[in-house]
Amino acid sequence: MDRRTPALKSGEALLFLTDEQLRQGIEAMFFAYRGFTADPDRILADLAYGRAHHRAIHFINRAPGTTVNNLLNLLGVTKQSLNRVLRTLVADGLVQSTVGRQDKRERHLNLTQAGHELEQTLSDAQRARMRAAYREAGPEAVAGFRTVLEAMMDNEMRASYARLKDIGP
Amino acid sequence: MDRRTPALKSGEALLFLTDEQLRQGIEAMFFAYRGFTADPDRILADLAYGRAHHRAIHFINRAPGTTVNNLLNLLGVTKQSLNRVLRTLVADGLVQSTVGRQDKRERHLNLTQAGHELEQTLSDAQRARMRAAYREAGPEAVAGFRTVLEAMMDNEMRASYARLKDIGP
DNA sequence: ACTTTATGTCAGTGTTGTTGACACTCCAAG
DNA sequence: CTTGGAGTGTCAACAACACTGACATAAAGT
Incomplete structure (x- = not known):
């Protein structure tokens, strides 16, 4: 059984995500x-x-x-x-x-x-x-890291996260 | 107090990581x-x-x-x-x-x-x-995500992770 | 024979989550 | 004004899951 799933992201190449990945x-x-x-x-x-x-x-x-x-x-x-x-x-x-x-x-x-x-x-x-x-991963990796984590949150948590982010340091 | 920390990664620009980031x-x-x-x-x-x-x-x-x-x-x-x-x-x-x-x-x-x-x-x-x-984040973000996560593991866990990865699907 | 290793079990404890019950405060409808 | 409902916080009891320590068994290694 082929368990690959195609996904189209606007402006991106087709993404094949295997269960293994x-x-x-x-x-x-x-x-x-x-x-x-x-x-x-x-x-x-x-x-x-x-x-x-x-x-x-x-x-x-x-x-x-x-x-x-x-x-x-x-x-x-x-x-x-x-x-x-x-x-x-x-x-x-x-x-x-x-x-x-x-x-x-x-x-x-x-x-x-x-x-x-x-x-x-x-x-x-x-x-x-x-x-x-x-430092080990480098700036591009860090940006990707943050992007994926945000996408992984529930909506409520993403809202909390954004609210805290805006408070600033 | 300025709490920024410079970090040099080979081939990368200088990385300033604030406590806020x-x-x-x-x-x-x-x-x-x-x-x-x-x-x-x-x-x-x-x-x-x-x-x-x-x-x-x-x-x-x-x-x-x-x-x-x-x-x-x-x-x-x-x-x-x-x-x-x-x-x-x-x-x-x-x-x-x-x-x-x-x-x-x-x-x-x-x-x-x-x-x-x-x-x-x-x-x-x-x-x-x-x-x-x-899918939402896109392939480059995913690569960065994985890179940072691997860098965040303890050595033992990274070894376990790599061993499992090699078993394949 | 003796030691080490792998596993399982019993007892006790601590952190962290849950629900249930209750007290206090605020606010609005009568 | 009083009363009832909603919001907020506290106390008590319980369950899940981690921990340590102690011990038993069986089998492998020396």
Whole structure:
């Protein structure tokens, strides 16, 4: 059985994507994601924190003052799941949770000084690997990498991604 | 503070990688991986299986007759963790475990007919998304995507990845 | 015979996801 | 103004899946 599939992209040559090519892409994603998380995971293991804490810290740093609900949608977990993580981060003095001024139902989340320091440590580790990979691959490859990843996201996530991108550094 | 870092790649122009660019890459990986696993996860949820079962089935399909130890290294988990998953898959008649002929300590793992059917269902879902992303991004982007992912892996994983790639379809 | 290797199992623990139940706040309809 | 619904956050219990440690068995290697 011939399992090739033709695809026409405007202005592009015909694309033949065999199951084999796609499978290799799938396995590349799997192995690369392991590497992607390996360095922060090592740091977090010593601190009795996990990947969930890292993600929370990352996005609170990205969108300071964000609400719990906002963070929930970004991370794609239930509020109960996020709450456990936030509770420990607040208890450990890494995150500050302040009641909303207009709407007192909301809690606005910010990193404390200690929180910023951990964020920096984790980001540095993750960026180091990303930087090495980017340099090794070269600029054209990086552009393609980003293009494919964006195309792979769900619409909601792509929207979140774009929104964060626009916030700027 | 200027946090740009110059990098020279042979034959390439100087690469300036800001923390902002790297951060975007990190977030792209995060959101894309969510999309990457979303479709199989939905299917598995109805079957009382999880991502761990999917990974086991995927690699048993890729390397039929592989041993437990082999699979362990590929997946990067402990034998206790894998064993729990394999036990249910064998009990449910999706995986067959046969004692090795030369080395009777080893167990060779193969998918049963039912196992192949589930593998096909899961792969089809995951490939559909990958195929759509590949088509949308175009061939040059795909090449870059693969290059960056390979550069992001740990050495061990890159070796596993290459070994699987050589097995062919 | 002794050691190492491959595998399986039991028990215990931690992180991270889930649902269910509940409290507090806001807002709008009566 | 009160009341009810919607939004937001918290607590409790449970499930999935990873981990370590300890131990048993069988077979291969020395």
